[in-house]
Amino acid sequence: MFEYNPITALFVFFVSVGVLYVLFRPVKGWFWIIRNNFKSNEKIVIEDILKQLYHFENSGNKVDTKTLLQVLNFNNNQIIEVLKIMTINNLISSDSDVLKLTEAGREYALRIVRIHRLWERYLADKTGFSKEEWHDRAEMMEHKLSHDETNSLAAHLGNPKFDPHGDPIPTHTGKIATINGVELPLLPVNTIGRITHIEDEPEIIYKQILAENIHIGSLIRVTENNTTRIVFHSEGEEFKLAPIVAANLTVAPIEKEVVLEDNIARLSSLKEGESANIIGISKESRGESRRRLLDLGFVKGATIKIDLVNPLGDPNAYLIKGTSIALRKDQAAKILIKKD
Incomplete structure (x- = not known):
């Protein structure tokens, strides 16, 4: 038969209190951590759904x-439950299974899109x-910034109108x-225009554009356009893209007569023994990277030539204003030159 022991009972009591404290203490108790984490996950699902519907x-x-x-990338049951919550809260409506944003839902979606694009601009201009x-x-940060923090970030960046891909940033x-321009495949041969937007989704197509080293802000001339490929010249180089990839580029045609000089090129194309004058730095180079290039003397009108070729191919050393400076190929590709 169980014999009551006051010392054992007291020990069990304090252990129980300790366990309950660990589980339920305010803010840091396991119960609250799990509860808040669930709410946080629910918030992320809601905001990702709103953003997808907006796009x-x-x-x-x-x-x-179904789409x-x-x-x-969430559990299907979780998405279904969140859709019910969003409908109750008047963020979305449905018509014959087609989901639509309500006015309140669109306003909320715009706030998420604004944070995402501001953060991409911050990463492009202020970081390496x-x-x-x-x-x-930016996907991670879009769920974390408050309204006031977002406005502070916008002010810090000078309230930009576009992100680094050319997407408009909501106020x-x-x-x-x-966005000024049309999709590249819609432009006829011999059109001259400027790349104003590079779509970064889907990721597989965006990576192809990155691999081609195509820059936003570049002037281009379309030389071939058919169902098989789109060919254009820009900054001394020829680019060949499949139409599905070219459709991710928005180009604003230039109405007035513009001459793309054949000897304007990227510094990365300069050969040993050649010399050139710098005519500018591509808009692709931003923030600290751009300021560093300017501080090193890569300014308009400066004379430049290759000082030392790396036998491994990258980087090469360039002689500018009496100083030899090493640049990787991707850095040199953002400096525009006019060959002598």
Whole structure:
């Protein structure tokens, strides 16, 4: 038969209190951590759904629940439950299984899009992260910044109208600038224009564009356009793209007569023994990287030539203003020159 022991009972009591404290203490208790984490996950799912619906609607496409389940990386049951919550909260509506943003849902979606694009602009202008990392890092931050923090970030960046890909950044009131131009495959041969936007989704196509080293802000001339390929010249180089890849480039045609001089090229194309004058730095070079190049003497009118060729191919050393400076090929590709 069990014999009551006051010392054992007291020990069990304090252990129980300790366990309950660990589980339920305010803010840091396991119960609250798990509960808040669930709420956080729910918030992320809601915001990702809103953003997807915004992009679908902006591109003129309809989306149903089945499509949404395919494009989002969440548990299907979780998405279904969150859709019910969003409907109750008047963020979305449905018509014959087609999901639509309500006015409140669109306003919320614009706030998420604004944070994402501002953060990409910050990463491009203020950090050394490569462009391959911008999107994923912005995806994480878009769920964390408050309204006031977002406005502070915008002010810190000078309230930019476009992100580094050329996508418009919504203002705090929801106003959006217009992207100037049309998709590259729609341009006839001999059109001259400027690249104003590079779509970064889907990722597989964006990576192909990055691999081609195509720069936003570059002047181009279309030389071939058919169902098989789009060919254009820009900055002394020829680019050949499949139409599906070219469709991710928006180009603004230039109405007035513009002459693309044959001897204007990228510094990366300069050969040993050749010399050139710098005519500018591509808009692709931003923030600290751009300022560093200017500080090193890569300014308009400066004379430059190769000082030392790396037998391994990268980097090469360039002689400018009496100083030998090593640049990687991707850095040199952002400096525009006019060969002598």
